[in-house]
Amino acid sequence: MSLLIQGPKQPGNDIDVYLQPLVDELMELWSTGIHVYDAYKKEYFQLRAMLFCTINDFPAYGNLSGYSTKGKKACPICEENTHSIWLTNCKKPAFMGHRRELAETHPYRKKSDLFDGLLLNIPGKTKDGIKVRRDMELMNIRPELQPKDIDGRTTKFLPPDCYTMSKVEKTKFWQCLHGIKVPSGYSANIRKLVSMKDLKLLGMKSHDCHVLMTQMIPIAIRGILPNRIRHTITKLCLFFNMIHSKVIDPDVLDEYQRDIILTLCELEMYFPPSFFDVMVHLVSHIVGEIKACGPVFFLRYMYPFERYMCILKGYVRNLNRPEGSIVEGYASEEVIEFCTNYMDGFKSFRIPQSRHEGRLSGQGILGRKTGYSNVVDYQEAHFNVLQHITSIDLFIQEHMSLLRQQNRKKSAKWLAKQHKKTFSEWLKDKVRRTLPNIDKWSKLWDSPLNIVPISRI
Template identity: 30%
Template sequence: MPTRIWNLRHTCNKVQNQLVKNSKQITFHGLHRSCVKHPSVSSWLLNREIQHRFIDEDKIKCPCIKCRKIPYREVDIVKTHLYKVGFVEEYWCWDKHGEKSTDDENTFLGVDDSNTNFSESACSYRDMVIDAMTPNLNNSSLYENKKLIQALGLHVEMIDCCKYRCMIYWRRDKDLYRCKFCNADRYKRSKNLARCSRISFKKMHYFPLTPRLKRLYASQATATSMRWHSENHAHDVGVMCHPSDSEAWKHFDKSHPSFAAEVCNVRLGLSTDGFAPHGAYGKQYSHWPIILTPYNFPPSMCMKEPYMFLTALVPGPSNPKHKIDVFLQPVVAELEQLWEDGVVTYDISVKQNFHLRAALKWTISDFPAYAILSGWSTVGNHPYRKHKNKFRKNPLVIEGHPPNKNVEQTLREIEQLGLVKVTELNVDDVNKRCGDHGWKKKNIFWDLPYWKTNLIRHNFDVMHIVKNVFENFFYTVMDVKGKMKDNVVARRDLKLYCRKRKGVEDNERAYYTLDKNQKKVICQWVEKLRFPDHVSNLGSCVDLTGCRLFGMKIHDCHVFMQRSMPIAFREMLPQQVWEALAELSIFFKTLTTTLITTKDMGRIET
């Protein structure tokens, strides 16, 4: 009951009791007594509402404050009690003396039938309110959690794979029970050896890309930003701060004018690398996520986590190597569909539909993953190791590097060698015969109709390169055993070119390495070093006992090399060594800046 109504009833009850005490001729007006009025206590006792079934041997229940409608008393005693102490509080409906309750009738006056069905939108709103009132707890089962996530539109496909990664059971091969390459079973054997269970040996996760691209235009927060590269970006000549300023982007637009005419079309970049989900000290396992990133956004949003779409998850436990193309089939098929057919999408910023298309510009990876994606080998033997005579007796090589091959020449070379994709039968026998030429396969990206028009198809991750360069020189300068490049093997190689007359071995400390006291000073300085907010605490990576740094992440190496390295070794190393390291630091700092000019690129290239 609302507080205001309760206070009103309480006040009326007090006035009523006081009037009963002071006058025998009193008129009672209850709050809900709109139909029957009683001029006095005597008239109330004689009222027709006191039915015979509420009378027990000429006695009725006494409604005074003391008796409270419990004992039966004679009518005269009830009259005396009412004159002296008055009615019990809140006794507006005399249900103990034959009056019918009117509360329920008045409650539903003007209200429709409660059994009337709600509309669908009303039911959804009601369920949302009820769900918001409940505690924010996880569901009791994984099935309920999956059912909840499906309502968000986050669709995922589970595709069975061969346990040896030969193929995936997808599209035309989805009904097979054995691998068409190695004849291995698709499902695990059950306890009953006569039949197979429905549990596959290996599964991959595939997250469709199209719904997520459509959601970028369904949100007011991102729809306008998806056109930034064309409408809000000032393209200054000789300045690059976004991929749309590059020659590769402009060349692609010239090659495909119909695609470039629609500014809402999406340009994508693909990246992948292996990671251990169990950590460094857990079970050895390697997952390979396939991530697609749209480049339509401005630089402040382009590489943010919400806009890096996990599209496929290649299962472990080991490196897929060149068979990663097997798991890229759904990704390439959807990219091909987005290029040829597209999808109708609603742009909320302009309140109209348009035909959305997408194109893959390039891949980004470290050096080993580059070999996996492109098919060009970066390990093993090469001609320079076989032709050792050309490097003896101080020969002078005046020839430059071979000319760079364009896309048509590269594709023609692959086709002339007879290389095939890893998704075709007898791939191992065919590609093995062509392995001496450096190519290991024909990568799956050539299936995209526009791939041969890309000037740049594969890019190196600068952060990985910086980390590798940093570890090479830092561990060498700090003289860390097992990690430095100036080791016994390197010294033996030098003996072949710098032989001394007496043949005395020289294993003394190199002049570009630090002694123990200098290394301790460097470690103490790094331990006390504090940055504003763009790097983690490097003091946690310092080992003062061993005078070394350990556990540095890629971003830590990136910041230390560009910001701290010239300062740290300024007074420790010889002038010529320090100048080389300082130039190296400036090189990567210029290369990774947010805005770079063609003049800067020419300077660091020379």
């Protein structure tokens, strides 16, 4: 850590004061550089460096860059060209109108009534309420969803939309997530995060949300929502799954961009305007960032840093001075690791050992397991290896034709069973008769995996 945050509060918009020493060093590295010795060439050279990118969430981006990430011009890429509308009752802007990025000949261009025309309805989390419905009424869109009066009551009736789940559908959705099991280290145990009583998720981290979005939601909503809603949500999940690949073909990025714009337009057709905050709009710029900075997986992933922040928070022993505790714990760990590496062959003292320790070198972690195979398993393994060697195909055909000639009245099932039972011994005898000097290879027949000399034959 470059500096220690003084005081109990975060610096907020004063982060520039906190980062000023780092900014000075970056300016020096960019303008004049520093004199560095090259041990390989045995000469000095002027080292220069530049800041490639920063990794942060959207609110922190506003603090670092000074750009206002709130209001009707909240998009830092569109800036003055940001398209937004003000929702009077919700009292916030909605970032819609992604049809303008479609091709001029696209049919959605002419269907303005469908656009200028949530799922789980969790209390406190839903984007669909009386204020949203009143905004729809002011915008003169979706008259079938506008609030309706109830005789003898002051409350309004809100007609259910196509994206709203019934109680039975929500129960099926949560039961599916509750039954999912993932490998160790893949994500958190989703089963422990699902509350079947309240039908909602509790205590999820950002990486768990990412796994839920890209892998689990498309499975959990199958057979629940209408086809057009389910397909749109699935396409959005697949988009996030594709852009987080380790390798991305640059030729398909334009296709990804067209697909995500079309998906956003379809979301505008089905979901209320309050759903489209600036975070939804920023999805349309992800492909452009990949073109400029490369795949997200390598240099711009937030999850490794967030996981490491969990480790740093574990160093806190004095709650009145959390930053100082982190610095002291980090420094202590560095010293212990240096001493451990210096004394090679000694086990670490009071440092927990990773459950994955030794896996790359082939060492097991669950204890030794000894298995014994019988003769039948051995012969079956030997036979399966022989069947997958290309140079043995002619011998297989010859043996099968010989069995058919000798057993004309037998069924195909019996011939296949007999072929599996006698092929190995028949091949041994044939090779020995054909090549008298094959005895020197006789030991190779003891293992079903040592078949290389036969392929040479």
